[in-house]
Amino acid sequence: MAGVMPCKMSSRAQARSRRLHISSRARVATRLSISKVGLPIGPSRQASFGVCCLLVPCSYYTLCLGRFVETWGGHPQANPSQPQCPNWRYGFLQPTFECHSACAYWQTNSDVGSEGSMWKKLLCTAAMVFASASHADDVWLVTSLEWPPFSGKNLPEGGAGIAVLRAALATQGVKLKVEFYPWTRALITAENPRYAGVYPTWPEDVGVGFTSSAVLFTSPVGFVEPKSAPLRWSRLEDLAGKKIGVVQDYGNTPEFMRLVNNKTIRTEPVVDDLTNVRKVAGGRIDAAFIDLNNLAYYLKFDAQNVAHKVQANAKVIGSKDLVLAINRNFANRDASATLSRGLAKIDSDRIIKDYMRQNFK
Incomplete structure (x- = not known):
């Protein structure tokens, strides 16, 4: 290629090259077609990226032999007429199993016989192992809340929603x-x-700096009320003057929050839903906005001692979507698409039903 001056390997470089091996004293040079993989290395479709992995016993260091722009044969001396090692660099990376490229498009430029073919296959296998290890180590860290049965530190698997x-x-x-x-x-x-x-979060709770994922599951919302003084309403406006418990920073529903903001409905915020259930049981508030599956769990377990005092209001406000609020600054820019692909492969309703049947009979 124009602008690239051939260079000869020094005796020291040749000695170093001879020492490179994978389990035995054999050298492998491979060619990765950038145009097929789509790596943003450079404008030339002929650009290539040479990678040689050195496995050192008892450690996992990857030795990457840097970019070169002319084809390098399977062995340094396989084609003496070609320029050798133009502008190549090398450097040690941190101990890792990561392989920085896929191996699906490994190619050698010259026929180096059965030995070269064997080593090409071995290198492809090693690269796939590295890629698999790296892929398997992809971990998403998310925050959640105590919101049984969908999420909770002490719930099996972290909850049905988790x-x-x-x-x-x-x-x-x-x-x-x-x-x-x-x-x-x-x-x-x-x-x-x-x-x-x-x-899990309601779409209304997805704030600045976050974006909503596809819907993972849905759940109905309504009011928990005293059995001795049930709410009578057909429209939310009918609750004017009532003191309704809410959880701080919950989005609830747009219509409910509109009435809260214009002071039609009075609210009293707390830190969690269980506190609201107990406040309703104690007569301290008229009712509380709550997810009805969440309420059912509390009345069966954590608030069993007040289950005889409270109940779900007969009227359901609606069904709410539950999503992952994705951090826009998260390193994986493809997070939303990744999750959507995953959701397309599962039956979330079946997972939740099976979870509830197996854990909360």
Whole structure:
């Protein structure tokens, strides 16, 4: 290629090259077609990237022999007429199993016999192992809250909703790690670029700096009320003058929040739904906005001692979508598409039904 001056390998470089081996004293040089893989290396479609991996016993260092722009044969001396090693660089990377390119398009430029063919296959196999290890180590860190049965530190699998997210990501080779916090802290913590986002959340709760994923599941919302004083309403405006419990920073529904903001409905915020259930049971508030599956869980378990005092209001406000609020600064810019592909491969409703049947008979 014009502008590239051939250079001869020094005796020291030749000696170093001879020492490179994978399990035996053999050298492999490979060619990766950039045009096929689409790596943003340079404008020339003939640009190539040479990679040679050295496995050192008892450690995992990858030795990358840098970019070169002319084809290099399977062995340094396989084609003496070609320029050798123009402008190549090398450097040690951090200990890692990551392979920085796919191996599907490894090619050698010259026929180096059965030995070269064998080593090409071995290198492809090694590259696939590296790629698989790197892919398997892809981990998404998300924040969540104590919101049974969908999420909770002490719930099996972290909750039914967490099980859906984990199953979807698993189809894409992504592992899930969840940290549980009070809701407001979960929102703030998820702003850190290390986090993929916060989950589960209603679309109304997806704030600045986040974007909504596809819907993972849905759940009905309504009011928890005292059995002795049930709410009578046909429209939310009929609740004017009532004191309704809410959880701080919950988005609830747009219509409900409109009435809250114009002071039609009075609210009293708390840090979690369980507190609201107990306040309703104690007669401290008239009712509380709550997810009805969340309420059913509390009345069966955590708030069993007040289950005889409270109930779900007969009228359901509506069904709410649950999504992952994806951090826009998360390193994986393809996070939304990755999750969507995963969701297309699972049945989230079936996962939740099976989870509830197996864990909360």
